[in-house]
Amino acid sequence: MANISIGVDGIDCHSGFADFLQKECRVVLSALGLQDAGCRRDFKDANLPFLKDGFDSGYDFGVVGCLALFVSSCILCRPKWRDLHWVLSAAGFAAMLPVCFTIAWVPWDVRYFCLSFALFGIVLALLVFSVSCDRSWLQLTLGVVIVWSAISLPLHCAQRRPFDLWRALFAREDVSLGQRPEMIPVYKDVLSLRTDRADRWFLITSENSWTLPFLDRAKLEWQLTPRWAQVKAQLANGEPIDSYALVLNTQLPQDLPIEIVKKYPSSTFIVRILSRGGESSSTN
DSSP states (O other): OTTOOOSOOOSSOOSSHHHHHHHHHHHHHHHTTOTTOSSOTTOOTTTOOOOOSSSGGGOOOHHHHHHHHHHHHHHHTSOOTTOHHHHHHHHHHHHHHHHHHHTOOOTTGGGGGHHHHHHHHHHHHHHHHSSOGGGHHHHHHHHHHHHHHHHHHHHHSSSOSHHHHHHHHHOHHHHHTTTOGGGHHHHHHHHHHHTTOOOOEEEEEOTTOOOHHHHSOTTOOOEEOSSHHHHHHHHHHSOSOOEEEEEESOOOOSSSOEEEEEEETTTEEEEEEOSSOOOOEEOO
8 A cells, every 4th residue: 555656656745645645554554463573673653764755665566556456456356366467466366465474564665566557457458448439538538637647657757767867877876876876975085995995895884784885796706794793704714815894884893993984874894804913003
């Protein structure tokens, strides 16, 4: 319910529909006894953000997807085993089950439902456009809605504007860093430090760190060590040489000889781990 809109809420969400959905979703969760339920320890109902803000992390399939979902839901409640509409609707909901059981909900998870909503869209199109002209008013109405959605949705979204298509093809780094601009200087500094160098780099992160831009570059090899204990284990078993670490949203330990190369907000650092004992110091 939280991920369905009428396709008019953009980045500023002035219609009030998102606020209505948020209120009703919390009412439903409370009625089902699911207060503070979920896999994130740092989020409760009181501080859980409602991601209908126009960014792709909380996007949906717009008004056409909303119509297709509800139409397929109604068809599914009236089983007709040999009816193509019912078979496609059932297949769409069946395709949702593995995602719901294995992934549950995360930002950008709607991409995993593309198959389901494609099937729901086919059902809606067959119901409306495969009949004779006695429903021409319905066909015209849905056709206008489809055209309107195709034009308005990209313009209302913060990351699906026409210019973003060009960026996705020719400036992918800007797209991947677009939602977290505070990571741009970190990203540039990492690239600068790693140019024409073969140092060992550790990647230490917290639960919600923005790691995709760093892992997306094939030429950047990382020792994936989300916890400092893993770093210490690798240092104990490896060669006694200096190493570097990108630390995202995590505090530095006190029992390692660390030199801070770069320091950023939100407990983000680029550090050099010295091969021998020494006091921590800051260069920037």
